Amino acid sequence: MKRREFIILGGIGATSASVLSACGHPEEKLIPAFIPDDQYVPGIDYWKASTCGMCPAGCGIIVRTREHKANKIEGNPLHPVNRGALCARGQAGLEVLYNPDRIKGPMKRVGERGEGKWEQITWGEAIKTLADKLREIKSQGIASNIVFATLSLRGVLGIAVNFLNSALDAKFLPTQESTSREVARGYPHSYGGEATPIFDIANASYLLSFGARFLETWHSPVMYSLAFGEFRRSSGKARGKFVQLEPRMSLTGANADEWLPAIVGSEGLIALAIAQVIIREKLIEDAAAFESQIGPLDQYAPEQTTTLTGITAETIVRIAREFAGSERPLAIGPGAGSSRELGEINDAAIHFLNALSRNINKPGGVLLPASERFEVFDALPLAEVGGTGWWESINELSVRINKAGPVEFPALLVHQINPVLVAPRSIEWIMGLPFIASFSSFMDETTRLADLVMPDQTDLEGWDLRSMLMAGSNAAVSLVQPVVEPQHNTMQTADVLLAVCRDLKFKEADSEAYQSAEAMVKHAGQKLKFSHPGTDAEEQPLKRFLEAGVWVGSVPGKADVFESQLLDSSALLTERETNDSYPLTLLSYEHAALGSGDAANLPALQELPDPLTSVMWGSWVEINPKTAASLGVNDGDLVEVATEHGSVRAPAVLFPAIRPEVIAMPSSQGHTAYGRYANGRGPNVAVLNPFGMPGQSIGAKVTKIGGKSRLIRFGTELQERMEKRR
Ligand code: SF4
Numbered sequence: 137m138k139r140r141e142f143i144i145l146g147g148i149g150a151t152s153a154s155v156l157s158a159c160g161h162p163e164e165k166l167i168p169a170f171i172p173d174d175q176y177v178p179g180i181d182y183w184k185a186s187t188c189g190m191c192p193a194g195c196g197i198i199v200r201t202r203e204h205k206a207n208k209i210e211g212n213p214l215h216p217v218n219r220g221a222l223c224a225r226g227q228a229g230l231e232v233l234y235n236p237d238r239i240k241g242p243m244k245r246v247g248e249r250g251e252g253k254w255e256q257i258t259w260g261e262a263i264k265t266l267a268d269k270l271r272e273i274k275s276q277g278i279a280s281n282i283v284f285a286t287l288s289l290r291g292v293l294g295i296a297v298n299f300l301n302s303a304l305d306a307k308f309l310p311t312q313e314s315t316s317r318e319v320a321r322g323y324p325h326s327y328g329g330e331a332t333p334i335f336d337i338a339n340a341s342y343l344l345s346f347g348a349r350f351l352e353t354w355h356s357p358v359m360y361s362l363a364f365g366e367f368r369r370s371s372g373k374a375r376g377k378f379v380q381l382e383p384r385m386s387l388t389g390a391n392a393d394e395w396l397p398a399i400v401g402s403e404g405l406i407a408l409a410i411a412q413v414i415i416r417e418k419l420i421e422d423a424a425a426f427e428s429q430i431g432p433l434d435q436y437a438p439e440q441t442t443t444l445t446g447i448t449a450e451t452i453v454r455i456a457r458e459f460a461g462s463e464r465p466l467a468i469g470p471g472a473g474s475s476r477e478l479g480e481i482n483d484a485a486i487h488f489l490n491a492l493s494r495n496i497n498k499p500g501g502v503l504l505p506a507s508e509r510f511e512v513f514d515a516l517p518l519a520e521v522g523g524t525g526w527w528e529s530i531n532e533l534s535v536r537i538n539k540a541g542p543v544e545f546p547a548l549l550v551h552q553i554n555p556v557l558v559a560p561r562s563i564e565w566i567m568g569l570p571f572i573a574s575f576s577s578f579m580d581e582t583t584r585l586a587d588l589v590m591p592d593q594t595d596l597e598g599w600d601l602r603s604m605l606m607a608g609s610n611a612a613v614s615l616v617q618p619v620v621e622p623q624h625n626t627m628q629t630a631d632v633l634l635a636v637c638r639d640l641k642f643k644e645a646d647s648e649a650y651q652s653a654e655a656m657v658k659h660a661g662q663k664l665k666f667s668h669p670g671t672d673a674e675e676q677p678l679k680r681f682l683e684a685g686v687w688v689g690s691v692p693g694k695a696d697v698f699e700s701q702l703l704d705s706s707a708l709l710t711e712r713e714t715n716d717s718y719p720l721t722l723l724s725y726e727h728a729a730l731g732s733g734d735a736a737n738l739p740a741l742q743e744l745p746d747p748l749t750s751v752m753w754g755s756w757v758e759i760n761p762k763t764a765a766s767l768g769v770n771d772g773d774l775v776e777v778a779t780e781h782g783s784v785r786a787p788a789v790l791f792p793a794i795r796p797e798v799i800a801m802p803s804s805q806g807h808t809a810y811g812r813y814a815n816g817r818g819p820n821v822a823v824l825n826p827f828g829m830p831g832q833s834i835g836a837k838v839t840k841i842g843g844k845s846r847l848i849r850f851g852t853e854l855q856e857r858m859e860k861r862r
Contacts, residue, residue, distance in 0.1 A: 178203055185212055185685025187602055187614040188226040189595030190735070192288065193217060193356035194602045195226055196686050199619040206230055206596060206620050211358070215686045216612050217604065218358040224729055224744055226358070231738040232594050233623060237811030238577055239591035241625035249567065250585050259627055262590050266632070267639035269571050270304055273546045279306030281544055283537075285530065286551040287312055291600040291616075292653040293551070295513060296633035299650070303642035309545075311533045312553065322483020326491070328698030329508040334607040335468050338366035339500035340376055342462030344410075344455070346403040346469025346486045347382040351391060352728035364391070377462070379455060381406060381447070384723055384758060384800040385793030387747045396455075397795045399446035400721050400833045403470055404485030405708040406445045408436040410456040411485075411492055419460035426492055429702045435709060444711060446795065464500025465493045484703045491700035503607030506693035512603045512613045515663035516649050516656065530559035531827050542568035550574045551629055552592060556581040557733055557806060561826045575629040578737060584809045591626045593618075598628040599653040601660060609690040613664060615657070615681060628653050665689065718779060718835030720763070720799050724821045727804030736807055736814040745850030746802070749789045753848045755818025758791035758800040759838065767838055774845035777801070779836045781826055784819030787845035788838075799838060 176182065181200050188195045188209075196215025200208040209229050213220035242262035247253025257265075273279050282304075289297055289310055301307055327333050337343060337350070337360055350360035367376045380392035381403060389395045398406055412433050415423045427433060434440065438452035445452075459465045467489035470482055487502075495501025528536070537545055542565040552575065555562040566572065566585055574586035577594060592598075600616035630653040637645035644650065649659040662678045664687045681687055726732050729741040736742065742753050749756060757777055759769060769775055771790040776783050777799065786801065794800060806820025825834040 176204065184617065184619040185214075185615065185683065186596065186619055187600075187616045187685065188218075188222070188229060189616065190225045190229055190232075191353075191357075191731070193358065194604060194614050195222060195356075195358050196614055197222065197226065197229070198685070199596065201619055204620055206233060212685050214684050214688075215614065216606060216610070216688055217356060217614075219362060221358050221362055223358050223361075225731075225735060225741065228729075228735065228738045228740045229594075229596060231740055232577070233596045233620070235578070235737060235811070237579070237737060237813075238624055239579060239583075239589060239626075242591065242627075243589045245587045249587070252584060254589070259590075259625070259632075262588060263632060263635045263639060265588055266573055266590070267636045269547065269573075270300075270636065271640060273571075274304045274306070276546070278544075278546050279304040280308070281546055282306065282308045283311055283533065283545055283548045284308040284551070285311045285548060285553055285555055287553055290511075291513070291602060292628075292630040292656050293600075293633075295516075295650070295656060296630040296637075296653075299637045299642060299645055300633050302644070303637045303640040308549075309528070309533065311528050311530050311555075322480040322487060322703075325480060325484045325701045325703060326487035326698070327496070327502065327504055327700070328696075329504075331505045331508050331605045333505070334503040335360075335466060336363070336500050336503050336607070337466065337468075338363040339464060340367060340466035341374060341464040341500060342459055342466065343367065343376060343378045344459055344465065344467045344489065345378070345380045345388070345392070346398075346407065346467070346482075347380070347386075348468045348470065349386045349388045349725075349728075350468065351388040352386060353726045353731075354388075357728075377458065379458075383721075383795045383798045384725070384791075385748070386725070387728060389793075390748060395793070396447055396451065397793075399444065399712075399795065400723065400798060401482070401712065402445040402447075402708075404482035404705065405436070405441055406447060406452065407467065407485040407489050408705060408708065409438040409441050409445065409452045410459060411488060412436040413438060413453050413456035414460045414492060417457070419457060420493060423492070426488075429488070429700075436705075441709070444709065459489070460493065464495065464498070466490065466495060466501055467493075481703045481705055481707055484701065485705055485708065488700055488702050496697045497608075497695055504695040504698070505605035505607065505611075506609040506695045507605060507611075507691045510603050510605050510611050510691045512601050512660050512664070513656065515660045518644055518647070518650070530555045530562050534559055534562045534565060535827070537565040542566075543570070545569060547571040547573070550576070550582055550586070552576060554580045554582050554734070554810075556585070557810075557820060558803075558822055559826065560820065560823050575632070577626065578811060580810045581808060590629070590632055591624070592629045593622055593626045596620060597622045597626070599657045600630075601657055605691070608695050609693060611689055611691045613661075613681075613687040613689075615661070615685045615687075617657070617682060617685075630656075661687075715835045718837050719797070720836045720838060721797055721833045722777065722779060722824060722836035723798060723800045723833050724803040724825065725800060727802040730802070730804035732803050733806060733810075733814075733820075736805055736817065737811040739813045742813055742817065748793075749791065750850040751789065751847060752850055753817060754846060755786045755802060755805040755821070756789045756847060757786050757838065758794050759788050760794050760796040760798070761790045761792055763796045763799075763838075764788060764790050767840060769838065769840050772845055772847050774841045774843050776839045776841050777824065777836055778839070779824045779834050781834075782823040784821065784824060785841060786819055787847035789847070798833075799836060 183198045195218035196212030211218045211220040211222035243254040246255045348354045378392045379394045380389040381396045381398040383400045438449035469486045572586040573588040574583040575592045576583040596619045602614040604612040661681045729744045775788045801821045803821045805818030807814040
């Protein structure tokens with residue numbers, strides 16, 4: 137067989153060669169992939185390095201392209217976050233790029249709001265329309281009431297938004313879908329600063345997780361899945377023990393040595409009960425020093441709190457002894473799918489266990505970044521990147537706007553999030569807004585209400601940089617660069633906003649470094665210092681960066697241990713109110729593949745069976761078999777789930793690994809305007825708890841409904857056919 141020359145990133149070396157040859161390619165020669173598009177040779181694979189944009193974790197990717205088409209995404213072995221691995225969601229990035237339901241160019245509304253009547257316009261007209269509207273709002277002196285809804289204001293978008301704010305002499309109201317993607321609000325109390333710590337699962341010897349679904353959606357799933365593999369590896373060290381506490385067994389919980397079905401919202405109380413045992417039994421040195429923080433100890437004793445936690449005192453005492461007796465114990469949490477009740481109080485109580493075991497900045501413990509902030513765009517003049525702190529969620533903002541009246545808020549600029557789906561009450565004020573511009577790549581439930589649609593490019597077509605603080609002084613900068621030409625008449629949102637700034641005569645936007653997202657990335661990338669021996673990186677840092685897709689280096693500073701603060705935890709001792717009309721507790725959780733519905737338009741992910749229920753292409757309600765029996769519900773029956781806010785219908789899945797008083801639903805479907813693969817696949821769970829955060833529970837009831845359910849499960853039909861043949 138004739139050997140093909142294989143083109144791949146220069147410098148990846150043996151690791152990637154073996155990774156890629158494992159896929160059956162006959163490649164043996166590695167040469168740089170930094171080849172201009174006009175020098176492509178037909179029939180040859182070219183690999184380009186970029187960053188996965190399918191979740192905020194920022195894994196490095198390499199994308200195989202041939203004849204200007206991207207046809208495979210792999211993990212970048214050089215990237216410190218994912219070290220060559222990739223999750224299913226990351227692989228599905230190609231289905232975003234080539235999705236047939238993408239918006240093909242800018243449009244303006246010509247019918248009634250929400251009617252779906254559009255007229256194609258040019259980018260020049262779209263930019264002028266937006267600039268004129270913003271100019272008018274500025275002249276009214278209310279530009280600071282413009283709502284900017286997006287996932288994050290980091291990177292080039294953050295700079296462009298700051299420029300636009302300056303041009304309008306305003307400060308937009310930034311908002312996001314939820315307060316986080318299962319991220320703890322309590323970290324600043326436990327570890328200080330804004331930067332998220334790294335939890336050294338790989339080197340821990342005892343992992344106590346309070347509902348953190350780190351193999352699915354928590355923080356950085358690929359990074360923590362790799363770490364978990366190392367945690368489990370027995371060579372050279374004892375195999376770690378993993379205990380998971382959560383009311384409903386997640387995939388992560390299914391991988392635990394011990395799964396404990398805690399009562400919803402009791403995670404913080406369990407943590408304090410464990411702390412109480414550690415202190416009273418003096419299981420760690422100087423344990424008494426922490427007594428003043430925890431308050432009157434006896435109130436948290438496991439013997440006193442069993443009815444509130446659902447975990448027996450014997451079990452809590454045993455776990456406390458195991459945790460304290462372990463060489464490198466680590467507590468993590470919280471996570472949706474367990475619960476997000478009492479937010480920061482719960483978070484701080486969970487992480488108090490790490491302070492108690494003095495594992496901060498120690499192998500197997502909590503590794504703090506040396507700096508609070510590291511932003512590669514600081515290298516640019518004038519750059520001030522949008523903050524990463526907590527913003528008002530759409531739900532919180534909705535309450536405020538509904539009170540003040542939407543007329544006070546002159547415009548909504550919505551970028552790649554879908555408030556109407558995830559916060560259904562937001563439609564009340566969004567419908568009343570004078571002006572809505574959407575930058576979505578897809579028509580969705582919010583974009584359908586827009587006056588102006590300016591479709592963004594996908595992550596595989598645009599430019600950006602992601603700065604990442606790692607443990608200690610380690611840091612990384614991950615590159616987003618186009619792997620193919622834009623597929624449609626789209627424009628990167630940062631470029632649109634910069635063009636609007638120029639229309640508004642904001643002179644800073646004229647400078648060379650701010651001509652485009654690409655210019656910003658290349659100017660900042662040039663400042664990165666590479667020091668790989670044997671390369672020409674010192675001379676050509678940008679070339680090296682574009683090839684590798686990532687810069688790994690260090691930032692100044694020292695990772696100091698912060699004195700953990702336990703918040704007033706007395707609220708954890710309050711018994712949950714019950715309501716006879718809604719005797720069950722509904723938990724909604726982020727689907728591991730489909731997220732909170734943003735990936736529901738990708739057929740490869742709809743097709744992926746849920747690992748615990750094997751359901752595909754739809755939604756379902758998990759019910760404990762005992763509860764189901766009491767309601768006369770069988771597996772697959774159509775049921776109605778109702779809360780005080782509304783009701784939805786979905787098929788029941790009898791699920792033994794859930795507390796009897798709890799039911800659970802993934803919050804991944806519910807689309808009515810998100811394209812052919814997403815629409816009509818199941819109910820929108822958010823209508824049941826419209827002011828809650830993901831993972832927050834609410835009282836609910838279940839009623840069996842006559843009628844056919846649509847439950848598609850992997851292998852079911854095949855199995856039935858085989859059984860019939862027997
Ligand atoms: S965890 Fe998966 S979806 Fe998220 S960035 Fe990494 S590969 Fe992409």
